Amino acid sequence: MPAHVSGDLPLPDLVKPARALLSVYDKAGIVELGRALHTAGAELLSTGGTADTLRAAGLPVTEVADYTGFPEMMDGRVKTLHPKIHGGLLGRRDSSSHQAAMQQHGIGPIDVVVVTLYPFEATVAKGADFDTCIENIDIGGPSMIRSAAKNHAAVTVITDPADYAEVIAALTDAGGTSLSLRRTLAARAFTRTGAYDSGISAWFNGQVSEATPRQLALGGALKQTLRYGENPHQQAAFYATGDARPGVATAQQVQGKELSYNNINDTDAAFELVAELTEPGVAIIKHANPCGVAIAPTLAEAYRRALACDPVSAFGGIIAVNRPLDKETALMIADLFAEVVIAPAIEPEATAALADKKNLRVLITGAMPDPKEPGLTYRSVAGGVLVQSRDNGHVGAEALQTVTKRAPTPAEVRDMLLAFTLVKHVKSNAIVLVKDGAAVGIGGGQTSRVDAAQQAVARAAAMAQAAGEPQSRAIGAIVASDAFFPFPDGLEVCLKAGVTAAIQPGGSKRDAEVIAAADAAGAAMVFTGVRHFKH
């Protein structure tokens, strides 16, 4: 255990800086902060590039290399890693033994450290090669930040240009910083180095295929403080992890009110769903579950058909499209009360068509995410975090195993593949009915698969009736189930409603009974061997 040193000297709350070290990759605002420190009476120490910037602004600067008597070396790998720097940051001002050691070794106190780190996260996001990423791992910067933050009782540590104004104000008003400000900045500093290292850890584990590392290092940058969480009494915020996957975290919001917690969650679900559709496709989401999905030759047609699935639930929904949003589709969206629209791109006429809907949030991602890309998903439980690889499972026509006497027609296979893609995005137990490229009945989030089937079938009948159609939309549809039918009953609900074909993982002890039920109805059924639970 490290020795505990009690302070035997007085330590003031207000620390007026006599010496400050500035070493920043991002030079924005550093001249203003340097000037405020200089005006407050601090001697400025600085590393090469930062020193140049300060000097160019007319500020007197001492190079760290001159201060330590050691040159910067090894392409900048060693600049500030010196006892004169770390001793000056770590030595306790309230300990006579520390003070004596500083005096003995000619170490002067450093009262302020300003560091912005090498852009490791941005380098990875740009897709740089291994060696470039390694070279962008900052070593000296985090070391100084940690030394200063540990000794925040006397040292002010600044790691983000967003904090410059607050420190400048303290220097201007009081000539120094208070303990409470230094403590706040120290907390931010450790959060910064923690998040920085978590980014390195995530990237490095990916490089060596370490899927389940011994420690979990989760980091992110605050993207938005949210008004509230799932409910108004819950606090919430949105953090960007630096993952470049196109989606709600990377999108540009081109219109509308601030996104809410539920908006973000639902928009993510919607966009991940449409990313799976190879033809022009639209998904309408409520409470992270689809209430309408369709593919069609045009986006406008896909939207019309997606909306027709359940126009009642679509009210206040989130709409995702997988092609540039065009004017015709935008005009129809403008007719609906929707919360969010997310698209890979938007045509200028579509922007104009939505412009009057001031509250409608419009998000543009620039690209679609790759549904087959590997990645991790996280969920918190009491006392832990569950981590798993993203469900990037994909079932193509070649993987289908016909288990009934009748094989599916090519049209049924097309609908089967769409429906099986959709059950992956509906909360379990999930049952989805699809006809001619559009969902016509969705049952999800049920504790019984029979209930999910009944819900899907009821929706198909009710929506047909509401639209004045002569018969239930379940007639001639195909059914998909996210997991095997454990008994024939769930399938029988669908067959009785007029479903002609089924797609499911298979693998139940009672598969034979389920197949017999399909055969008895003259239905075709295929097994996928893949399950798509979503909880």
Ligand SMILES: NC(=O)c1ncn([C@@H]2O[C@H](COP(=O)(O)O)[C@@H](O)[C@H]2O)c1NC=O
């Ligand atoms: N190696 C070191 O001793 C070291 N000390 C400070 N740095 C970093 O160098 C950068 C500033 O360099 P310059 O002032 O030369 O532009 C900062 O991002 C700082 O975090 C270092 N670089 C990397 O570790």
